[in-house]
Each structure stands twice: as structure tokens, then as C-alpha cells.
Amino acid sequence: MKKYTYTEKKDTRSGFGAGLHEAGKRNENVVALCADLVGSLKMDAFIKDFPERFVQVGIAEANMMGIAAGLTINGKIPFTGTFANFSTGRVYDQIRQSIAYSGKNVKICASHAGLTLGEDGATHQILEDIGLMKMLPGMVVINPCDYNQTKAATLAIMDYEGPVYLRFGRPVIPVFTPEDQKFEIGKAWMVNEGTDVTIIATGHMVWRAIEAGEKLAELGIDAEIINIHTIKPLDEEAILKSVKKTGCVVTCEEHNKYGGLGESVARLLTTEYLAPQEFVAVNDSFGESATPDQLMTKYKLDPADIVAAAQKVMKRKK
Amino acid sequence: MKHTISELEDIASQVRRDCLRMVHAVQSGHPGASLGCADFFTALYFEVLNHNPKFTMAGAGEDLFFLSNGHISPVWYSVLARSGYFDVSELATFRKLDSRLQGHPTTHEGLPGVRIASGSLGQGLSVAIGAALAKKIDGDKSLVYALMGDGELQEGQNWEALMFAPFHKVDNLIASVDYNGQQIDGPTEKVLSLENLQAKFEAFGWHVITSDGNDMGEITKALHYAISLTGKGKPILNLMSTQMGYGVDFMVGTHKWHGAAPSDAQLEVALGQLKETAGDY
Structure with a gap:
């Protein structure tokens, strides 16, 4: 068995936040939207450096998905941020019609997926989101394994043309994949x-x-x-x-x-x-x-x- | 003015003929509000919009239009074809296998003029806001237009969008509501009353104007007035009264023609009331 070690534990959502910040630096078409969960999604660094490319939508996820779809029309690359439950089940028809069927280049970024959200309980612990999203024709579904891989995935989906669901989580877990990894969508x-x-x-x-x-x-x-x-x-x-x-x-x-x-x-x-x-x-x-x-x-x-x-x-x- | 009012009325008459013939041919579709909005669409595409029928998805530097109540696709398809986005002969493919003219509009088949799928109601205003925000980010001074049905205002997403746009000063957006008071199951006031829409929109922070959507002179004037209100910190809401089925005496003012196709005999009577001004497809 190959030996894997780690020196620190970090949350995958912080990997997303770091990746989003880097994406904002690399591509001026990157815009971010959030439905009142900026802190949970670790979007602060992006907002600080690119306030004109951030849209605070409020607690209105359906509207957020529609606005994201509209933002793509002249070439913007919107990253939406909220919990996985509110990124999928709550807005399934908005994603289906305005994003997936319309072929819009929206990156649906979803934190707090699964049981490891913890104490908030079942209302917030979606365990059906992979299924919901993979059934949509043309939707890419990604669930990276640690901080570094989530950061790399966030940058990789910026360069991919088409709708993507990026799933990550709340708890700190070992960081064991390389910092400089190349993330290839669809490659095991x-x-x-x-x-x-x-x-x-x-x-x-x-x-x-x-x-x-x-x-x-x-x-x-x-x-x-x-x-x-x-x-x-x-x-x-x-x-x-x-x-x-x-x-x-x-x-x-x-x-x-x-x-x-x-x-x-x-x-x-x-x-x-x-x-x-x-x-x-x-x-x-x-x-x-x-x-x-x-x-x-x-x-x-x-x-x-x-x-x-x-x-x-x-x-x-x- | 690019056209006289009389010329625009002639175009609208041909558009109404197209709508009825399209729906009749496949015995399905939504003629009621298509007829009711024919004057608005004609004014928009032939007089008001700064647009390029050599369609690009991005539409940089041109005005964009989004249809939220996608079931009135016949009127949109007719106006797109008649204003040069594609050949009018393609209208004959409406709702048929392998057509770009799907029952509800979509980008999926690559029809020029369409930038978002619609049909599942209540989503178009959000999309239009996104497009308007993108124009602002890019310093693009052109405008974004949206049309919603009044019945679909029963969908909650609209009110999220209605709250968002004034707060974020999306003042390059002109949203119109097809205020015909009808929906599939009957008059809106019996299905789920919209109550005082103007007061509601104003309370949300929109600059509201009212218009008669079946008077070509007035709707043209109203849209030009709406343009004069852009760039002043508020989104504009054109509360546009229309009659479902307008232009055909036995269809006007009732929800019964919301989603019903005319028979051969009914089509003949209806076409007898609408001048063929630009040649049937």
C-alpha cells in the first residue's frame, strides 16, 4: 500500500474559496454570485479584490440561478455559491431550463454537501444532489477529495465551456494530494x-x-x-x-x-x-x-x- | 420613427395570421396571448429594438429581448422571421419533428434570436437581470427587455427578481407585463388574484408606466417613453393592458383560446378578419 501522509487538515470549501480567488485573477470574465452565505463559501478574498464582479443575491436561490444564466450570455463565467441543498433540490427546475437545457456556462458551486455538515441536521444535509445533477443532460458533476484538489478543480472548470456542478464540504479533512496537481475533468x-x-x-x-x-x-x-x-x-x-x-x-x-x-x-x-x-x-x-x-x-x-x-x-x- | 403606425399595424396583422396558421397546422400551441401581444412584438422588433438579425448569442452593443412566458412562442417566431432572423418558410415547421421552432422557445436547436429556454414559468426576469448586469459590467450602453405574462407572476421567483432589480439599480432593463387578466383555468382574479399590480411593483421600487398593448400608436409611444426613463437608477416596468385573442372577434377577451387551436372553419373566419399584408409563409 502506497503511503499517504498529511501535515494539515483543511476544509474543501476553503479550497473552493482559494480557487475562486485565483480564477478571478486569471480571467476577468469570472463573476461570483452568492445567496447570503459568503462566509460559509469562503468567497471573501474574491469579493475583496473583485467587488465589481460579485453579486450578492440575498436569500433567493432561484433568482441567483436565473441571473447566473443571464450573465453568461455575453461571455461571463458565473460561479454560484450556496449550500448543496439550496444549489440543487431547491432550484432544480431553474437549473434544468435556464442553465442545462439552455446550455449556459454556469458553475454551480455547492458547499456543505452530505452528512458532514453535522449538527444542522437533515434539512441541510442533502444526500441526493449527485443523482439530481448527473441526470441532467450535459451537466458535469465533480466531487473533489481534499483542499488542493478542490482548488485545482475550481480552476479547471473555469476553463471548461459548459454547465458544471462542483460539490464540496464543510469539515476539515487531511490534505494529501499535491498542491500543484493538474486537474483533468473526467480523468480518474x-x-x-x-x-x-x-x-x-x-x-x-x-x-x-x-x-x-x-x-x-x-x-x-x-x-x-x-x-x-x-x-x-x-x-x-x-x-x-x-x-x-x-x-x-x-x-x-x-x-x-x-x-x-x-x-x-x-x-x-x-x-x-x-x-x-x-x-x-x-x-x-x-x-x-x-x-x-x-x-x-x-x-x-x-x-x-x-x-x-x-x-x-x-x-x-x- | 422607422415605420408609420399604419405600416406597423399592417405587419401586426400579418403576424396574427402567422400565429393562427402555425397553431392550426399542428392543432396545438397558444394562440390567445400570441394574438394579444402581436402589437407589442411588432412595435418592439420593427420600431424600438436596436438589434441585429445577423444573430450572435452575446449580442454585444445591441438590445436584448427575453421572453419569460415562452408559450406565446408563435408570435415571437413570426416576428423574428418577419424581421429577418430566419426565413418565414421555417414557420411551417412549428412544433414538428426536428424543428428549430419548438413548442416553447429554446437555444437547444440553435434558433437565431433566442438566448434562453423558457416555458416553465417565472424564470425570464431573472435571466434578463443577469444579462443587464453583464452589460453594466462591460460598459455596454444598450438595453435589455423582458416580457412576462401576468398569470406567471404567481410564481415566486418573479418576486425575488422584482426585489433584486431596484435594489441593485438595474436601470438598463425594461420589463413588460402582458396584463390580460386571463390564465389557463380562467380569469386571474378567480384563479389567484394579482390585486393591485401597479402598487406592488412601485412598492418594490420599480418605475412603473402603464400602456394599452393593443393600440399600436400608444404601445410604440410607451416603449419610447420607457427608454427615456433608463439610466436613472430604477428598472422600468411597463404594465401593458392587452386582450387575449385580440384581432379575432370570437377569440377576444377569453381564456378559452389560451391553449386551444382553431378548426378549419374557425381559421377561415379568423383569417377573414386579418389582412394579409406581407404574404403568408
Whole structure:
């Protein structure tokens, strides 16, 4: 198992804030919009340096999505910022008609996704957003794994022409990917090469998959770990190559098991290469109030759950 | 004036013929408010807008128009074709397979003149505000226009947008409301009353003007007046009274023709009341 270390923990939303600030420096067409969550989305640096390119919309997310769509018309690149719940479910039809169907170059940037929002509870913990967004034709869906990758992803989507959903979160987590990484949309990142089982993880679950891989190594199991930061378009080639080698797969996501990364992988495997799969994901449930760690344990998203899933799926290998 | 009022009225008559023939041909679509807004669209595209039919999405340096109540696509398509965005013969493809003239307007099929999809109601004003903000950022002095139905003001997003524009001094925006008092299920005052719209818009901080949208002279004058009010710190709201079905005696003033197509016989009677002034497509 390749050794991963970290010297600090940071939140992915701060990676977005840093990326947005850098994007503003690099491209004068970048504009930012926020629905009364500037501090939570870490947009302060952008606003300080580019006040004329920032729009405070107030608590009116539907209007924000429409304004963002309108801003694209003469070539602006709008980044909208609010919580994942208010970036997707609350404004689904606005995104569908004014952004996705209209082919507008809007970057929908969503913080506080998943259970790790913590104490605010289920009203704010969306676990359905990946599914909602990946179903929209032409929508790119990205869920990076740490601070550095989120910053790199924010810059990469600036250069991509078309609507993007960028999902990130609230808690501080290890920073373990390189600061100077090149982020390629739709390109899987090989975390660890192995032969016994493929573990595919996205977002906050990637570090947990690494911890699980270390435990599996102690048990004599050689896990291949892949970071799928782009859920759509899915890097089908990388996944098939790995599963053909290992013969089984575990998918890990901080999302409902319905509609998420796991189902995208299952669709690929049933059409291209049959192999047993286990889902480490929320089992069709809403969340609740507690600390992020307590919730990840209760909803079975811990490294121990990945280890158990790997052991289970390996038994089903032909 | 680029045209006399009488010339504009002639164009509007042809536009109404187009609307009815398009809806009749596929026995679907929304003729009522298309007829009611024919004078507004004619005044806008043939007299008021500074626009280029050699369409670019960005529309830098030209006025932009956004239609929020996308179901009145027949009148928009007719006016776009008649003002040179595409050939009038394409109107015959309305709502048919592989057409650029979808039931509700879209950018998806690349129809010149359309900059946003609309149809799901209540979204157009927000988009128009975004386009107006972009023009301000770029120092582009041209204007942005929007049209909304009155029924769709029941959608909450409109009121988010109505609150936003005055606060942010979006004074390069002229929004018109097709105030015909009708919606699919009946008169607005019976479905969900809009009450005193003028007072509501004024309370939100808009500069409100009123106009008769079925009087070519008056609607042209009202739009020119609206232009004179731009750049003064407030967005402009043109509360435009129209009659659904205007121009055809058996269609006027009722919600029954909101989304119903005329029969062969009804079309013949209706066309008999509308002069063919520029040649049917």
C-alpha cells in the first residue's frame, strides 16, 4: 500500500474559496454570485479584490440561478455559491431550463454537501444532489477529495465551456494530494495500485478509502484505490481496466446509495463487464443532527465499513 | 420613427395570421396571448429594438429581448422571421419533428434570436437581470427587455427578481407585463388574484408606466417613453393592458383560446378578419 501522509487538515470549501480567488485573477470574465452565505463559501478574498464582479443575491436561490444564466450570455463565467441543498433540490427546475437545457456556462458551486455538515441536521444535509445533477443532460458533476484538489478543480472548470456542478464540504479533512496537481475533468486518479479488490471513492470518502486500504493491507488484502472526482463524465476506461484486473468493486460516497457514484459504476459494469459490487453509501435515508464523525459512523461510512464491504465482495468473486 | 403606425399595424396583422396558421397546422400551441401581444412584438422588433438579425448569442452593443412566458412562442417566431432572423418558410415547421421552432422557445436547436429556454414559468426576469448586469459590467450602453405574462407572476421567483432589480439599480432593463387578466383555468382574479399590480411593483421600487398593448400608436409611444426613463437608477416596468385573442372577434377577451387551436372553419373566419399584408409563409 502506497503511503499517504498529511501535515494539515483543511476544509474543501476553503479550497473552493482559494480557487475562486485565483480564477478571478486569471480571467476577468469570472463573476461570483452568492445567496447570503459568503462566509460559509469562503468567497471573501474574491469579493475583496473583485467587488465589481460579485453579486450578492440575498436569500433567493432561484433568482441567483436565473441571473447566473443571464450573465453568461455575453461571455461571463458565473460561479454560484450556496449550500448543496439550496444549489440543487431547491432550484432544480431553474437549473434544468435556464442553465442545462439552455446550455449556459454556469458553475454551480455547492458547499456543505452530505452528512458532514453535522449538527444542522437533515434539512441541510442533502444526500441526493449527485443523482439530481448527473441526470441532467450535459451537466458535469465533480466531487473533489481534499483542499488542493478542490482548488485545482475550481480552476479547471473555469476553463471548461459548459454547465458544471462542483460539490464540496464543510469539515476539515487531511490534505494529501499535491498542491500543484493538474486537474483533468473526467480523468480518474489512481491512489493505489492493487490486485484483489477495486475501491472507488469520491469526495470525503477518498481519505477514508486510503485508511481502509491500510487496514486491508494488514489483513493481507491488496486493494486498488481509485479517486473518481468526476462522477460525470465517468472515467469508464479506468474503472473497467481496474475491475478486469481485480474482479470486484466497492464504491464509496457520502450520498444516498440511489442515484450516486455507485449506481453509475453499476450501470457501467452491467453493460460492459459483469463483476460483484458493494455500496458504501447512505441506505436510502435522511441524515440527522450530530457531529460529522458520529454521523459517518452511524450511517456506515467509516473505513471499517469499507473494509467489511471489501471482504464481502471478494467472497462473491468468481 | 422607422415605420408609420399604419405600416406597423399592417405587419401586426400579418403576424396574427402567422400565429393562427402555425397553431392550426399542428392543432396545438397558444394562440390567445400570441394574438394579444402581436402589437407589442411588432412595435418592439420593427420600431424600438436596436438589434441585429445577423444573430450572435452575446449580442454585444445591441438590445436584448427575453421572453419569460415562452408559450406565446408563435408570435415571437413570426416576428423574428418577419424581421429577418430566419426565413418565414421555417414557420411551417412549428412544433414538428426536428424543428428549430419548438413548442416553447429554446437555444437547444440553435434558433437565431433566442438566448434562453423558457416555458416553465417565472424564470425570464431573472435571466434578463443577469444579462443587464453583464452589460453594466462591460460598459455596454444598450438595453435589455423582458416580457412576462401576468398569470406567471404567481410564481415566486418573479418576486425575488422584482426585489433584486431596484435594489441593485438595474436601470438598463425594461420589463413588460402582458396584463390580460386571463390564465389557463380562467380569469386571474378567480384563479389567484394579482390585486393591485401597479402598487406592488412601485412598492418594490420599480418605475412603473402603464400602456394599452393593443393600440399600436400608444404601445410604440410607451416603449419610447420607457427608454427615456433608463439610466436613472430604477428598472422600468411597463404594465401593458392587452386582450387575449385580440384581432379575432370570437377569440377576444377569453381564456378559452389560451391553449386551444382553431378548426378549419374557425381559421377561415379568423383569417377573414386579418389582412394579409406581407404574404403568408
